[in-house]
Amino acid sequence: MNKVLKYTLIVVAVLAVLWAAAFFIKTNSKSSISYETKKPFISSIEKKSVATGKLVPEEEVEIKPQISGIIEKIYLEEGVEVKSGDLIAVIKVVPNEQSLNQASGRVKTAQLALNNVKLEFERNKLLFEKDVISKQEFDNIKLRYDQAQQDVSNAQADYQIIRKGSAGGSSSANTNIRATVSGTILEIPVEEGDQVIESNNFNDGTTIASIADLKKMIFEGKVDEGEVGKLKVGMPLKVSLGAVDDKEFDAKLRFIAPKGVEETGAVQFKIEGDVVVDEGVMIRAGYSANASFILEKKNDVMVLPEALLQFDKNTDKPYVEVAKGDQQFERKDIEIGISDGVNVEILSGLTENDAVKIWNKTEPIKKGDDEEKTTDEE
Template sequence: MKKVLKYVGIGILVLGALWAAAFFVKSNSKSAIQYDTKNPFITNIEKKSVATGTVVPQDEVEIKPQISGIIDKIYLEEGVKVKAGDLIATIKVVPNEQAMNQARGRVRNAELALNNVKIEYNRNKGLFEKGVIASQDFDNIQLQFDQAKQELQNAQSDYQIIRDGSAGGSSTANTNVRATVSGTILEIPVKEGDQVIQSNNFNDGTTIATIADLSKMIFEGKVDEGEVGKLKVGMPLTISLGAVQGKTLDAKLRFIAPKGVEESGAVQFKIEGDVDVKDDFMIRAGYSANASLVLEKKDSVLAIPEALLQFDTKTDQPYVEVETGDQKFERKDIETGISDGINVEIVSGLTKDDKVKVWNKTEPIKKGTEEEEKA
């Protein structure tokens, strides 16, 4: 009976040891990773660059007053389409007291001078008619009289301009602010009651309104110095507007700045493109936009996803791993061409039949049992 119990105990120990060993092997073993493969394929690849910027009118005209004063009335609003000659605002003249006083004094002096010359003229006219003085002497007096009358007219006109804003009995020539070009009013930065000044040698003058033709728009943006050398005037652009989703505009590169500007440590070059404006939606001045430029394009080339590439740590040369058997791979050096950031051109080293390893696949992590976690 003791021997039976002894053998039973030994058997239990052996079975326990075998179970423990099997559990250990099972808990510490990992299944082999099964790598996927992809074949090279034929596709079209475009290498693009994106320039950020804005869409603005080709020409903006600032309307300035012809005389200083106060805005009396504004007749139009921003966004209204106007034609050249349309009335935008009127200005009320506020005369300068010092200039008014000087102008009045000049008028008074001209009147005194004219009265004095008139007396002399009338005296000499009577003598000339009696034949006492020569014709030449009378002609000189006649000239002085005419000059005195003209000086009085000039003084009176200057006084009226200072007082009313214009001579001739009407101030509409200078006090009326009219559009000088046809287009859309983009901005009226003044309001009724604001004081404005005319343009002169020391001041640009107050802007009454800004007018632009919104049918002639351009894209203004900047590109990095690493890409500006690949650009050429006349290249096509595709403009995407941030404010208009799902709509694109065609454009043509018209200008590349000859000088760059450093911004945040990088040299940027200004570019401009003529935008082909469409009639199905309105483009407002100042819309933010992105311009897509095709720097290089190749059709029907052999390519693989760029994510399959690996690079030698010493030479930085690209290579891939090609399947030679069931889950067996070997390194293959390749030569690449252009890339669009997703696919890369294969110049040499691969064929359409090669199966390229998707090398970055990882095995999913398995959750252990409660006993393993506690251990």
């Protein structure tokens, strides 16, 4: 009797262990994922690239004074549209003492020479009237007298320019700074009371204002050496501005730099494009911009979503898994062409009837598992 009870208990224990094991396996096993498929399709595909840069005026003119002095009055502000000839500022001339002294000395020297020639002229005039000297000799003396008068006049004019900034001896002692082109004043980097230097052969001079036509803008950017070989002058661009939302401007590539510049280990080439500015849109110089351009385009080719591709760990060559039955797939090596970042061109290895596995699909979370996870977190 004891043996029967003993064997019974052993059988019950074994069954309990088997039941517990089956329950554990059932509750901890994951359901298999049912993979979906997608077929290749015919479409057009474009390979684009983007160049970063900024918008700048096509021509920007700097207004510089022709005489040194101090800014006495500024009449206009930045952002104002001007026409050629409009008065921007007035400069008060402050003469250099050394130059003023030299000019004064030249006036005195010229006056002394004039006085001497005048005496000679008057003396020879009396002799000519008495027919003592010939007319030719008298004409030569008169010529020297006229030249001496002109020398005095020139020396006095130089003295007035240095002293007052005007050959006419204007009492205002200023010079007017006017716009040389029509456009918008971009910048006035000086203030009233600032000292300015004239533009000459040895000095660029102080910039009083910069003017540009904001209706004629160009895009300045840089492209990588791997893409510059695919660009051609005249190709279309699409320019988008960070300051103008949901709007693109048409542009045309006008310049590709023949020499690159190395930046952070990569060679960059400067490009420029003429931008068409729409009426009613306010564009400011220096806006950051991106220009997109089509490097390569193919129409009516077989494409596949790039996310369906897999790559061999050893060769890095692409392949996909094609359905051969219900949830049964086999590997197929393929050859790909250009990509637009979403779809990729299929050159060989697939047909339009092949059903490609969407391999990166994740298993949906069960409601019970989600509730258990939430309870554990709490």
